[in-house]
Amino acid sequence: MDAHMIDSKIFGHRWSTPESHEIFGETARVARWLEVIVTLAEAQAECGIIPVAAAEDIGALRGAELPLDRIAERTRSTGHSTLGMIQTLRELLPATSSEYVYFGATVQDVSDTAQVLEMKAGGALLWRDLWMLEGALIELARQHRETPMAGRTHGQLGAPISFGFKLASWADEIGRHLERMRGARSRWLVGQLGGAVGALAFFGNRGLDLRAAFCRRLSLREPAISWLSCRDRIAEFAHVAAMAATSLARIANEIYVLQRSEIGELRERSQNATVGSITMPHKRNPERSEQIVTLAQLARAQSNILTDSLVHEHERDGRHWKIEWSVFPTLCHSVLAAAAMSRELVCGLEIDMAAMRRNLSNVPASEHLLSVMSARLGKHRAQMLLQEAYRAGAEEKVSLTSLLQGFATQHELSGLARVDFGSCALMVDRVVEAAGRRRALESECWQ
Known part of the structure; x- marks a missing residue:
């Protein structure tokens, strides 16, 4: 078994997804770095910085399966993050072209741009899962618009609500995350090409034209200024x-x-x-729901670490920047696993309406009684009388009706058995309608 739970053959399915591994696996990372290097060469040829023939030779390496063991050995021996890969690429190129691979670039140009491509891929999966989850919640909210259940506050039975009201609250919150992702996409998906200290001095007066061509070829936005030490894009995505x-x-x-x-x-x-417990066969453990809570705890901790990277020194600071190499993939594994499990959880949810009605029968209609008595006695006097009556009833085991005989009218007491969940159904309608309007202008694809 691998050391980390994410990579475990036994437990990895609880901490990651096959899709998250397709993005963040070692082979995928090398392929992504290679794509950035190839695209840079093509953009340089477009701008007249390197020969077209050299760019074509470098471009022929696109999609090549590189020898990871050789790259790893050279990385260890040189102590440099990309030199092992560059040396390996040069061996695969003709001598006339090998000098132009990684021409004028720095590690951060490659790693930051590759990380933005990871963000693009991971964000697309997160968007898809949130989109589908919101759709499932909206449909359930519509179905259970008037399904009565007990509302609870501070862990105690409170007053009636509809189950659709609870579902719509979940859907409404997921919808706001979709809005955040849509609005932030243009801020996040921005390429990086700055050279040594961000000034692009190696490329003379062609630096900005090169950066524009580089970003265009990768379908990323071009930044106004190099962002080597500005990590707010990564931190915002993480949060x-x-x-x-x-x-x-x-x-x-x-x-x-x-x-x-x-x-x-x-x-x-x-x-x-599925086995709930080896020693207690009757148990049916909530495996998915408890794992989602655990994954979210990890994601919050990981996003806080990435926020620390905002405090950068000068134009590059490996003490903070390289933290992202470890933490960002782990964050995405956690979030994408939670999103995939949440879809399974909601789409497979079993709803026991009989249990909801049974539990609701233990909820006194105190809010309704307070409302009707307030019209006659005033809210504060009615509240004081009812609170005392409920306290005495619980302590003395006396019926509430007998305790309120001198304070409440028969008409008021007749509402004690009433199930009134107020405007719950109307609020469900509002959430469903608003989500429908927004979703009509969006799609399952993050764009």
């Missing part, structure tokens, strides 16, 4: 991703609680082969 994962944790945590045996209103779908 939005971690916030999204934490919203997924809010949903998962609620499902975790509501499938407790003594509540039993929701359940995760399980497969026949």
Whole structure:
């Protein structure tokens, strides 16, 4: 078994996804760095900086399967992040072209641009999963617009709500993350080409033209200024991703609680082969929901580390910049795993409406009674009388009706059995309608 849970053959499926490995695996990283290097050569040829023939030779390496062991050995021996790869590439090129590979570039040009491409790929997967999750929640909210259940505050039974109201609250929050991702895309997906200290001095008066061609070829925006020591793009993406994962944790945590045996209103779908407990065969453990909460905790911690990278010294600071190489992929594994599990959780959710009605029967209609009595006695006097009556009823085991005989009218008391969830259904409608309008202008693809 590999040392890290993400790469574990046994446990890795709980901490990552096959798609996240396609982005952040070693082979994928080398291929992405190679793509950046090839694109740079092509842009340099376009701008007349290197011979077209050299760019064609370098371009022929695109998609090549490079010898990772040789690159790794040379990286260790040189102590340089990219020299092992550049030496290997030069061996694969004709002598007339080998001098032009990685021409005038620096490690950060390659690694930052590659990381933005990772952000683009990871963001697209996160967007897709949030988009599909929002759609599933909207449909469930529509179905359960008027399904009554108990609302709870401070972990205690409170007043009636509809299950659709809870679902719409989840959908509305996911929708805001989609809005954040759409609005920030142009800020995040920006190429990097700065050379030694960001000044592009190696390329003389052709530096800005080269950067424009380089970014255009990679379908990335061109920055106004080199951002070698400006890490806010990475930090913002990390925080939005971690916030999204934490919203997924809010949903998962609620499902975790509501499938407790003594509540039993929701359940995760399980497969026949699923084992809840080896020693307690009756158990059906909430595996997905608790794992989503765990992954979100990791994502929050990882996003905070990436925020530390904002404090950079001068024009390059490896003490903070290279932290991203380790933490950014780990963050994305955590977030993408949480998103994939959340889709499975919600789409397989088992809803026990009978349990909801049973639990709701234990909820006194105190809010409704307070409302109607306030019109006659004033809100504060009615609240004081009701609070005292409920306290006395619990302590003395006396019925509330008998305690309120002298204070409440028969008409007021007749509403004690009423289930009134106020404007819940209307708010569900508003969320569904607003999401429908927004989604009509968007798509499953992050663009």
